[in-house]
Amino acid sequence: MSTQTSSAAAMSAPSFLRRHGLWFFMLALMLVLPWVFYDHEKGRHSGFAITLLSEMALMSIFALSYNMLMGQAGLLSFGHAVLFGVGAYFVAHTLNFIRASGLPIPVELMPLVGGIGGLVCGVLTGYVATKQRATAFAMITMGIGELLTAAALMFMTFFGGEGGITTDRVVDTSIFGIPYTRPIQVYYLIVAWAMIAALLMFLQTQTPLGRMANASRDNYERTQFVGYDPKVIRYWQFILAGFFAGIAGGMYCLVYEIVTFDTLAAVKSANALLATYIGGAVGFFGPIMGAVLVVGMQSGVSLHTSAWLLYLGVVFIAMVIYAPGGLLGLFANHIPIARMGRLGELVVPYARILVPGLMMTLGFVLFVELTTHQTINAAQGKKFSLLGFAPDPGGTMVWLSAIVAMIGGALWVRHEGRFFMAKWNALIEDAKARGIVA
Amino acid sequence: MEVFVVSLLNGLVYGMLLFMLASGLTLIFSMMGVLNFAHASAYMIGAYFAYTLSLYVGFWVALIVAPILCGLLGAAIEMWGLRRVHKNGHIAELLFTFGLALIIEKVVQMTWGLIAVPYRIPSGLDFPLFDLWGTQFPAYRAFMLLISALMFLSIWLGLTRTRIGLVIQAALTHPDMAGALGHNVPRVFTMVFAAGTALAGLAGVIGGNYRVTEPGMAFSMGPIVFVVVVFGGLGSLTGCFIASILMGLIQTFAVVLDYSLADLLEVFGFVVTKATPGSEFLMVTLPRIAALLPFILLVLILVLRPRGLLGTRDT
Numbered sequence: 063m064s065t066q067t068s069s070a071a072a073m074s075a076p077s078f079l080r081r082h083g084l085w086f087f088m089l090a091l092m093l094v095l096p097w098v099f100y101d102h103e104k105g106r107h108s109g110f111a112i113t114l115l116s117e118m119a120l121m122s123i124f125a126l127s128y129n130m131l132m133g134q135a136g137l138l139s140f141g142h143a144v145l146f147g148v149g150a151y152f153v154a155h156t157l158n159f160i161r162a163s164g165l166p167i168p169v170e171l172m173p174l175v176g177g178i179g180g181l182v183c184g185v186l187t188g189y190v191a192t193k194q195r196a197t198a199f200a201m202i203t204m205g206i207g208e209l210l211t212a213a214a215l216m217f218m219t220f221f222g223g224e225g226g227i228t229t230d231r232v233v234d235t236s237i238f239g240i241p242y243t244r245p246i247q248v249y250y251l252i253v254a255w256a257m258i259a260a261l262l263m264f265l266q267t268q269t270p271l272g273r274m275a276n277a278s279r280d281n282y283e284r285t286q287f288v289g290y291d292p293k294v295i296r297y298w299q300f301i302l303a304g305f306f307a308g309i310a311g312g313m314y315c316l317v318y319e320i321v322t323f324d325t326l327a328a329v330k331s332a333n334a335l336l337a338t339y340i341g342g343a344v345g346f347f348g349p350i351m352g353a354v355l356v357v358g359m360q361s362g363v364s365l366h367t368s369a370w371l372l373y374l375g376v377v378f379i380a381m382v383i384y385a386p387g388g389l390l391g392l393f394a395n396h397i398p399i400a401r402m403g404r405l406g407e408l409v410v411p412y413a414r415i416l417v418p419g420l421m422m423t424l425g426f427v428l429f430v431e432l433t434t435h436q437t438i439n440a441a442q443g444k445k446f447s448l449l450g451f452a453p454d455p456g457g458t459m460v461w462l463s464a465i466v467a468m469i470g471g472a473l474w475v476r477h478e479g480r481f482f483m484a485k486w487n488a489l490i491e492d493a494k495a496r497g498i499v500a
Numbered sequence: 501m502e503v504f505v506v507s508l509l510n511g512l513v514y515g516m517l518l519f520m521l522a523s524g525l526t527l528i529f530s531m532m533g534v535l536n537f538a539h540a541s542a543y544m545i546g547a548y549f550a551y552t553l554s555l556y557v558g559f560w561v562a563l564i565v566a567p568i569l570c571g572l573l574g575a576a577i578e579m580w581g582l583r584r585v586h587k588n589g590h591i592a593e594l595l596f597t598f599g600l601a602l603i604i605e606k607v608v609q610m611t612w613g614l615i616a617v618p619y620r621i622p623s624g625l626d627f628p629l630f631d632l633w634g635t636q637f638p639a640y641r642a643f644m645l646l647i648s649a650l651m652f653l654s655i656w657l658g659l660t661r662t663r664i665g666l667v668i669q670a671a672l673t674h675p676d677m678a679g680a681l682g683h684n685v686p687r688v689f690t691m692v693f694a695a696g697t698a699l700a701g702l703a704g705v706i707g708g709n710y711r712v713t714e715p716g717m718a719f720s721m722g723p724i725v726f727v728v729v730v731f732g733g734l735g736s737l738t739g740c741f742i743a744s745i746l747m748g749l750i751q752t753f754a755v756v757l758d759y760s761l762a763d764l765l766e767v768f769g770f771v772v773t774k775a776t777p778g779s780e781f782l783m784v785t786l787p788r789i790a791a792l793l794p795f796i797l798l799v800l801i802l803v804l805r806p807r808g809l810l811g812t813r814d815t
Contacts, residue, residue: 136591138591138594138595190799190803193803194802194803194806196590197533197534197535197590197594198730198802198806200535200594201535201726201730201798201802202798202799202802202803204723204726204798205723205727205795205796205798205799205802206795206799208723208792208795209792209795209796209799212789212791212792212795213792216784216788216789217781217784328719332598332602335595335598339595369606369610371602371606372602372603372606372607372610374602375599375600375602375603375606376603378595378599378602379596379599379600379603382585382588382592382595382596382599383581383584383585383596386588386589386592430610433610433611434610437609437610437611437612437613438609438610438613438614
């Protein structure tokens, strides 16, 4: 991401493609993926895959909007789902209104309606929250989140209580004449809006506001000396983040056609936080990676195990301790070594750490699954199985091997980790000596 | 009158329970500069430990052993977890405790199951202590009051009257200077963290059977404790005490007073019906918003007075 806006020369086709290739790649991937999971026998799309992909797209936008606060402005929010949820409620009510009044508002504009809902909510809650920063900001957002979640259960007219608001996206007001009866149609609408929203958020990082948000994150006092009011910067940034979170909420409403208080609740906010941090708050594309991973675990892994949240928590903690830059940061760390052309030297250290790493992970997973089976699943009458094997969960050998693999693997990883770090540090030192890393 | 006195006593019991959790968190908060999300998890673990221990060795041993186990766990978390993360900054520390809270909840679910465990009040304390206009006051609540009062006294004396207490106070406000004077500041931090966790564990031991011991108890208690700590102010044990009692009383009384804004308007001769605009908002009764009150207070205090009631510096 260079700060310079590209001049006409840079706009020539090859360099334009190279610079923005990732965007085209993402778009192509999103357009093609539904057909990868196409069910040729039944001649229709896999409903599960479409819902999963839609969820990934809308969670990516939600996580990106979260990163406008966390990554860009250094504001840790624990109530971001409020903006998402209010956007979703706005869309649900608008759709119901269209159905009741027959007003020809196109369905295609629904995410924008959600965005406006999020924006309004951002203007109101942001006014209170952005008066403070750091821990106080985190606490205020948490308070607002809890407040609105509780209020959603209390006020029936807007939030619909526990049952939420149900709606129907098939209102026949499409400008393109698409009925939106099939999930694939909604999916492509979501892809379009996700691309627009992501692009806008990316451009926002290049604006003076985006830059000043970075400045107030890195050096709060100096920003004031330069003549900016950090409170105003925070407020604007919060409102814009609310707008994009609302767009994601609007997409959510279109996919599921029901909005409940869960969309406002702390778990949803926590998901955005986890996705953003695991993906990496340091770069623009990190949250997208994180959202795909979190949704994948939520929908994919949760089919196989009830302990998926534990795995997610462990991954998260490991990230916080060992890779504060998230997945994106991990990749970025390799760039200087790749530039020296010595990435190959890391293959052996990686291979050496992979074996004990796998052993530790398998031991841990086996141990967790055995425990969950004993306490939760056995009572539900489920049979124990892992990766196709079905050992007797009562046997001593299974437990023993799980514990030995877990602890032995951990010690072995520690041993190999030292070897790895020695090699890594030597390479980084070398890169520093050549002036590739600052 | 009868309702008032009973609510007052219940409010005190709840407030003291909150204080037991919040006092440890206040010390840890002043020390780290970030809130410890896993603090309420220690409360939950304390309750579960006490439940398991009381099955084998009885409640009275559990009362001593469970908090010690929690304290050891806290020391381990501080030494091998938080200290490592510290170099990555405040946000990383906060997120570490956040992740820890998630993991602990899942681990508790895995170990003790998804539903509440039958952790009961010890039979030796399961009798009504006295009668108040026909309402009985259980002896166990008096016991809770006693334990928490003893704990308050010992913390207060320990922090202000002993040498180690003075070192802790110095290390909280001026860690570099305390270190320069030859005190092992990291060890002091570990001790404070362990002691805070042990206190939360103790709160779990005596609170778990008073309320209910289930995997969701940490996430329902955690935000309230945050409110107390922020409301009381950073680094102020007295502020924390006042805030705890206040919060306990507010929540207890809000449940008892069955009034709404509509009732208030009726006093002035304005009758609210279903047709009145905003009637849904006006007719919400106080008990229904009892759970909301702490968060309204939290937002208000952070906006108007970020240092809290008696705090010495901004949150």
